[in-house]
Amino acid sequence: MEAQEAEHLLNHLGIPDPFSSRYSPRGIFCTRTLNLRSISAIGYDMDYTLMHYNVAVIRGLVIDKEKGNLVKADRFGYVKRAMHGTTMLSTQTLSEMYGRELVDLRKESRWEFLNTLFSVSEAVAYMQLVDRLDEGAIATDLGPLDYKGLYKAVGKALFRAHVEGQLKSEIMSKPELFVEPDPELPLALLDQKEAGKKLLLITNSDYHYTEKMMQHSFNRFLPNDMTWRDLFDIVIVSARKPEFFQMAHPMYEVVTGEGLMRPCFKANSGGVYSGGSAQMVEKSLGIQGDEILYVGDHIYTDVSQSKVHLRWRTALICRELEEEYSALVHSRGHRTTLIELINQKELVGDLFNQLRLALQRRSKGRPAQTLAATHMDDKELNESIQKLLIVMQRLDNKIGPMMESDGELFNKRWGFLSRAGLWDKSHLMRQIEKYADIYTSRVSNFLHYTPFMYFRAQEQTLAHDSYSFHHPNHQDADEEQ
Known part of the structure; x- marks a missing residue:
């Protein structure tokens, strides 16, 4: 009766109950039970986490550098769809080529997992150049290239564009052309800060880019002349993730607006730092392990490494979930x-x-x-x-x-992000379940919950289960509960 009264009060206040929030494109989905009350600090990545760029792509595919193919695998590593260059392969060709092979991400010399939206641009360039290589149209000054050598050449070219700052200077000059604003996001972080959580920004981007882009994305949506800097207890730029989570690097404090730095050994509240390590962060805050939640978009660099090396709790941001959820409903x-x-x-x-x-x-x-x-x-x-x-x-x-x-409502070539075939999960979904305690489409979805939320993992069904709480025959029992 008291539970029913609480539900009536929620309805009276116009607040959706946490269970209805779960069943929406903007829900936060839980793979391992997480109590936000026990979290003392929340760390955030920046690009594609606190800031979303305009993109229309799909992650979770794998490049086969040996054959010049792009493939989609299920959770066991069996290839379900593939393309060579920009041409999709037939089911028969697929069977002949991969009938006896499994995708094994541990063999990095052959397989490249596209687990971020950054890596997708590399794949797009590579697959188009595979066509050019097959046509014999690659410039001879690059020397004789196989598919693996071509991938290396594409990676070098993109790395050079990043290092020389061409891409970032163009984005900084007109951020409104590239960044999709989210007015709710700074308010979600404000709730967390006011609830006593220490907020951290840990990004691989440099100081000048971080300052410019965070200012553009946050300041106009914050109350009372607050700036993005007021939200974060510690800001770390040029973090060099994943090494940041694995080993110690020197840390420098950014002491001027121009980015002048000096060496330091401890991070203090309100400071901006370059480099350092996760252990330094834990030491500076006086907390460690599962008291810290780290939120990022990169399965490996952000989520698996903070989980495996430090036992931090983890949240994955995957914007495509919104479109995927809607496509699943319509399918x-x-x-x-x-x-x-x-x-x-x-x-x-x-x-x-x-x-x-x-x-x-x-x-x-x-x-x-x-x-x-x-x-x-x-x-x-x-x-x-x-x-x-x-x-x-x-x-x-x-x-x-x-x-x-099946799945073409989400992506005509590759189908659903989370599925591989009608019944099974994709390789990406397996990685998400393995390393992310919770996952959602954007950070602002926290605004639909409270900073004290208890995220409970759903029942995991087994092949031999004879009873399910979600079985149609048990609907009455569910309603009574």
Whole structure:
């Protein structure tokens, strides 16, 4: 009764309950239970985490540097879709090329996982140049190149553009052309700060870029002449992640607006620093491990490394989730029809197999599994088998194109971000579940919750489960609870 009263009060205040927030494109999804009350400090990455750039792409694919292919794998590493250069490969070619191979991300010399939106631009350039290489149109001054050498050349060219500052100076000159503003984001951080959380900014970007871009993205949305600097207890630029989480580097304090630095050994509240290490941050704050939540967009650099080396709690930002969620909702009818057809084929296929077994037993002079099958004559058995073959072929003709088009509402070539095929999770989703305690589309989604939220992981179903709390037959029981 008291729980019901609380629910009525939430409704009266016009606040959605936390469970309804979970079922929305802007929800925060939990893979490992996380109590925000036990979090003392929250660290944030900047690019694609606190700041989103205008992009229209998909991450989670893998480059095969040996074959010049871009592939999508399921959670076990089996390749489900692939393209060579800019041409999608047929199912048969896929089977011939990858039938005996698994994607193994530990073999870095061959596989490159596109786990950030930064890496996608590299893949786009590379796949177009694979076409050029196949045509013999790559400049001879680069020397004889195979697909692996070509990937290295593309990486060098993009790295040079970053290091020389061409890209960043263009973005800084007109940030409004590149950055998608989010007025709710600074307010979400303000709630966390006022709730007593120490906020940290830990970015690989340099001081001048960080200052300019944070000023553009935050200051106009903060109250009472606050600036972005007032939100953060510690700001660390040029952090050199993932090394930042793995080893100690010298730390420098930024002491002037022009970016002049001096060596230091401890970070103080309100300071801006360059370099250093995660251990230095823990020492300066007097907290460590699972008291710190780190929020970033990079599965490896941000999430897995802070989790593996320091046992920090982790949150992954994946903007594509919003579009994916909507596409999944709009695909429900398509998927329901597809599953019905697959179930029909399974039923027909089972009958076909039973009749086939009856024929097999008969040829050995043994009775069929049932009296009715034993009494069928050879002609009747063979005719039934032929009819069932025709029905299965018709079902296949319907199922095939529907399987091919599954997920095209999200991405016409690659399907859903989180799925690989109808039933299984993608390789990216497996990485997210493994390393991210919670994941969501943008940092401002925290505004729909409180800084004291208890995120509870959902029930994990197993293949042999006989009972599910979400089964339609148990709907009444759910409502009573």
